[in-house]
Amino acid sequence: MSENYTQMWTDLGLDLDKHDALLAVLGQAYQDVFLTQKNRPKSMEYFDFVMSEVHGLRIKEIVDARAEGRPVVGTFCTFVPEELVLAVNGVFVGLCSGADFGLESAEKLLPRNTCSLIKSAFGFAIEKVCPYIEASDLIVGENTCDGKKKSFEQYKDLVKDFYAMDLPQTRSVEGKALLKSEYMRFAKKLEEMSGKKITANNLKKAIAIVNKKRAAMHRLSKLRAATPAVISGLDSLLMNQVYFYDDPIRFTDSVNKICDELEERIKSDEAYMDEKAARIVVTGCPMAVPNWKLHSIIESCGAIVVGDESCVGDRGTQTLTKDNSNTLDGLFDYIVERYQTIDCAIYTPNPTREEHIKKMFANTKADGVIQYSLQFCSPYQMEAIPLENTLENKDIPTLRIDTDYSAEDAEQIRTRIEAFIERIQD
Numbered sequence: 001m002s003e004n005y006t007q008m009w010t011d012l013g014l015d016l017d018k019h020d021a022l023l024a025v026l027g028q029a030y031q032d033v034f035l036t037q038k039n040r041p042k043s044m045e046y047f048d049f050v051m052s053e054v055h056g057l058r059i060k061e062i063v064d065a066r067a068e069g070r071p072v073v074g075t076f077c078t079f080v081p082e083e084l085v086l087a088v089n090g091v092f093v094g095l096c097s098g099a100d101f102g103l104e105s106a107e108k109l110l111p112r113n114t115c116s117l118i119k120s121a122f123g124f125a126i127e128k129v130c131p132y133i134e135a136s137d138l139i140v141g142e143n144t145c146d147g148k149k150k151s152f153e154q155y156k157d158l159v160k161d162f163y164a165m166d167l168p169q170t171r172s173v174e175g176k177a178l179l180k181s182e183y184m185r186f187a188k189k190l191e192e193m194s195g196k197k198i199t200a201n202n203l204k205k206a207i208a209i210v211n212k213k214r215a216a217m218h219r220l221s222k223l224r225a226a227t228p229a230v231i232s233g234l235d236s237l238l239m240n241q242v243y244f245y246d247d248p249i250r251f252t253d254s255v256n257k258i259c260d261e262l263e264e265r266i267k268s269d270e271a272y273m274d275e276k277a278a279r280i281v282v283t284g285c286p287m288a289v290p291n292w293k294l295h296s297i298i299e300s301c302g303a304i305v306v307g308d309e310s311c312v313g314d315r316g317t318q319t320l321t322k323d324n325s326n327t328l329d330g331l332f333d334y335i336v337e338r339y340q341t342i343d344c345a346i347y348t349p350n351p352t353r354e355e356h357i358k359k360m361f362a363n364t365k366a367d368g369v370i371q372y373s374l375q376f377c378s379p380y381q382m383e384a385i386p387l388e389n390t391l392e393n394k395d396i397p398t399l400r401i402d403t404d405y406s407a408e409d410a411e412q413i414r415t416r417i418e419a420f421i422e423r424i425q426d
């Protein structure tokens, strides 16, 4: 990190010793997983810089934004509309944690059979090591899976200001009405916090910013389909992860710059990887920083991840929000329409997810699909078996991996992935 941020971290109330320990592990993991890759696009330097300053410069920007009176809103789910936060000139940050930290403390409040994502969110909050949590004025938790919904009843006591958002479980008319009323209630909360009214005008501007960000990710997704591949799955995952906490305009520019470079690579036949590498679409639970485990194993086996059907991936970014209405109510309807297309497994039934995976498989010219479920995640584990049966019936080779954040099962996963690659390359 280029500057000394100790005073800022102290002011935020971080536990400096534990935070140092976390940064040391994070820095080493980044070095081992990302910086050892060969032939990366040069413009990935921006993301290397972002990661080197992930608890430094970006937090300073957020702290400065707060000092200017801009509300900082931390979230755990892609159902929380970034557009509404930007409309009140707020800062939107994703808080899902992707590492085992403070597991013991988390397990004092949660049953052991809770998914790693929830345990990690608790561990980070209890141990006071996440500056994003501490810099948030409001933390939004949502009623999605049972694990999140029930654990938030305790999580709310670990943070400054917690807000619970109710979400529908079906795409019915009633579900749509619930989503709209919850988004309107959230808008009111944001207005109270910021002292700013949400108008058709500022909401349209916010929609445009988020649409551009998503469009840049669509561009990236298309370029990942190139044969031979021009960018690693790991670097693409990293961009999908940084999506949740970088400044949205700067992030969009940086992704577009990488896409320009990838287009040049395609023109000049500069491959990232050999044409024969097995091409994999990963689908399932979201992977927050620094959860690079599965991609790193897949790519170290000589295959490449060409698509991510996940909330930290195409599921989270797949649809743009329409903005051709001049009324606030009309824009809210468009926002609801857009967010209802998220193929989260908490929806029942959830047939569009399967359609989306098949489309991604075809578009990316993939050879196989790996389903990634965190242990004890009922929604994704429940969808996994029928999904595997349907995909296999359509001649789409599929592998199911159930895991957690620990490294204990890494070798076992590697063996299964190697066997899967052999199968799909036969």
Ligand code: BJ8
Residues within 6 Å of the ligand: 076, 077, 078, 079, 115, 116, 117, 118, 144, 145, 146, 147, 148, 285, 286, 311, 342, 344, 345, 346, 374, 376, 377, 378, 379, 380
């Ligand atoms: S829209 S996927 S971000 S809810 S892994 S905590 S589901 S038990 S994260 Fe999600 Fe929103 Fe859906 Fe996306 Fe529960 Fe499963 Fe744990 Fe999970």
